[in-house]
Amino acid sequence: MSIRTKDFELHPWQKEAVDAWVRGFESRPFTGTLEIVTGGGKTLIALACAARAAEEKSELCLAVVVPTEALARQWRQNLLRYTTLQPEEVGLLGAGGKATFADFRAIVAVINTASTRLPSLAADAQPLMLIVDECHRAGAPKYREVLRTRASFRLGLSATPDREELDESGEPLAYDEQAVGQSLGGVVYRFTLKDARQAGWLPEFTLHHHGIALGPDERREYETISRRVDDAADSLRAHGVEPVRARSIAGRKGEAGDAARLCYSRTDRGRASFSSMSGSRRLKHFSKR
Numbered sequence: 001m002s003i004r005t006k007d008f009e010l011h012p013w014q015k016e017a018v019d020a021w022v023r024g025f026e027s028r029p030f031t032g033t034l035e036i037v038t039g040g041g042k043t044l045i046a047l048a049c050a051a052r053a054a055e056e057k058s059e060l061c062l063a064v065v066v067p068t069e070a071l072a073r074q075w076r077q078n079l080l081r082y083t084t085l086q087p088e089e090v091g092l093l094g095a096g097g098k099a100t101f102a103d104f105r106a107i108v109a110v111i112n113t114a115s116t117r118l119p120s121l122a123a124d125a126q127p128l129m130l131i132v133d134e135c136h137r138a139g140a141p142k143y144r145e146v147l148r149t150r151a152s153f154r155l156g157l158s159a160t161p162d163r164e165e166l167d168e169s170g171e172p173l174a175y176d177e178q179a180v181g182q183s184l185g186g187v188v189y190r191f192t193l194k195d196a197r198q199a200g201w202l203p204e205f206t207l208h209h210h211g212i213a214l215g216p217d218e219r220r221e222y223e224t225i226s227r228r229v230d231d232a233a234d235s236l237r238a239h240g241v242e243p244v245r246a247r248s249i250a251g252r253k254g255e256a257g258d259a260a261r262l263c264y265s266r267t268d269r270g271r272a273s274f275s276s277m278s279g280s281r282r283l284k285h286f287s288k289r
Contacts, residue, residue, distance in 0.1 A: 001058070001084070002051075002054045002055065002058040002060075003050055003051055003054040003060060003062070003083055003084060003085060003106075004051050004054070004083065004084045005044075005047050005048055005051045005082055005083055005084075006082060006083065006084060007081065007082055008044055008082055010041075010044065010045065010048055011041075011199075011201075013191060013195070013199060014040075014041060014044070014045050014048070015048075016189065017034050017036065017045050017189040017191065018045060018048045018049050018052060020032065020034075020188040020189035021034060021049050021052075021155060021188055021189065022049070022052050023188070024185065024188065025176070025185035025186045025187075025188050026185070026186070028185060030049075030052075030053055030056070030129075030152070030153040030154070031153070031154045031155075031184070031185035032154075032155070032156070032184070032185035032186060032187070032188030032189075033135060033155075033156035033157070033158065033161050033175070033180075033181065033184055033185055033186060033187045033188065034046075034155070034156070034157055034158075034187070034188065034189050034191075035158060035159065035160075035161050035187050035189070035190045035191070035192075036157065036158075036159060036189075036190075036191045037159055037191055037192055037193050037195070037196050038159045039196075039201075039202070040159075040191050040196060040201070042133070042157045042159075043075065043078050043133075044078075044082065045157075046064075046131050046133075046155060046157055047078070047079070047082050047083055049129075049131075049155055050062055050083070050129055050131070050153075051083070053129045053153040056153075057127040057152075057153075059127065060127050060128070060129055060153070061101055061105055061106065061125040061126070061127065061128045061129070062079075062085075062105065062106035062107070062128070062129050062131070063106075063107050063109065063114075063118060063122060063125075063128060063129070063130050063131070063149065063151065064079075064106070064107070064108045064109065064131045064133065065109050065110075065111050065114045065118065065130070065131065065132045065133065065138065065146055066108065066109070066110060066111065066133045066134065067110070067111050067133070067134045067137050068110065069094065069095035069096075069110055071133065071134075072092055072094060072095040072108045072109070072110050073092070073095060075108045075133070076090050076092060076108050079106060079108070085105065085106055088104075089104055089105040089106055090104060090105070090106045090107075090108065091103060091104035091106070091107050091108070092107070092108055092109070093107050093108070093109035093110065093113050093114060093117060093118065093121075094109055094110030094112065094113035094114070095108075095110050100121055101121055101122070101124065101125035107121070111137060111138065111143050111146060112142075112143070114146045114149075115142065115143045115144070115145045115146040116145065118146055118149050119145060119146070119148045119149045119150070122149045122150050122151065123150060126150065126152070127152050127153070128149075128150065128151040128152065128153070129151060129152075129153035129154070129155070130149050130151035130153070130154050130155070130184075131155045131157065132146070132147075132155070132156050132157065132180075132184060133157045133158075134157070134158055135156035135157055135158045135161060135180050135184060136158050136160060136161050136162070136163050136180065138156075138179075138180050138183075139163045139165065139178060139179050139180045141251065144179050147179060147180065147183035147184070148183075154183070154184045154185060155184065156180060156181075156184035156185070161175055161180065161181070161187060162175050162178075163175075163178060163180070164245070164247060164248045165177075165178045165179070165248065175187060221273070225266075225269075225270045225273055226270070228266050228270070229263075229266050229267050229270050232259070232262045232263040232266045232267070233263055233267075235259045235262065235263070236256075236259040236260055236262075236263045238259075239255060239256040239259050240256075241256055241259070241260060243263055243267070245260075246260040246261075246263040246264040246267070247260075247264050250264050
């Protein structure tokens with residue numbers, strides 16, 4: 001039986017996204033990435049894409065790759081609520097599940113498990129549609145193996161698909177040149193925050209900024225952390241690398257890689273410390289109001 005959707009209707013712009021994916025990327029129908037703002041209904045759009053793929057191949061199997069266990073369970077619930085798939089047809093891989101296509105027509109897989117098991121499981125589950133939610137995460141070296149999953153229908157979903165990836169000369173790669181874009185297809189449809197506001201998808205809102213001074217101890221901590229971050233950044237620059245590229249080369253071997261890891265680590269810890277510090281100040285500030 002073909003997979004069909006139920007109990008929802010797409011908005012016009014969401015239908016445009018589905019049509020764009022069906023047309024595909026660079027003459028590859030049923031291939032591509034949808035860049036949709038958070039809250040834009042990526043899941044329902046993806047289910048509509050799956051239904052369109054099932055119109056082409058009624059025996060279609062489905063593999064959905066997600067970054068977390070909570071999201072895996074949510075996806076399974078949505079598959080059962082909004083498609084004609086039955087509970088016995090939808091399994092989990094990871095998140096406490098060990099589903100295979102021998103037992104399930106659709107598998108929702110957590111990416112750390114999917115990266116090691118899904119390519120082999122999918123070999124005999126054809127025709128297959130691969131959906132990678134938060135697909136930018138699949139570009140990480142430890143997860144890229146999931147992109148080798150054999151699938152005639154390929155869909156990437158993300159509000160921010162671009163990753164900082166560089167070519168051999170150190171120049172940034174466009175998304176369709178990166179590992180994820182090459183595997184799933186480039187961006188075929190965008191619906192940004194600006195688009196969402198223009199379409200009336202988001203309510204109007206007002207931002208209020210409240211400046212909060214640091215106490216003496218917090219100021220000293222702030223200055224100490226800042227000096228450590230600056231020193232690490234200077235060390236990285238000494239190797240001819242700008243600090244903004246620290247994360248992208250942190251996996252390299254040698255002194256430049258060591259300096260990049262130190263810079264990235266100190267910056268990340270500093271950001272966490274500042275966030276905790278400012279959060280504490282905000283609580284004190286508003287508790288007095």
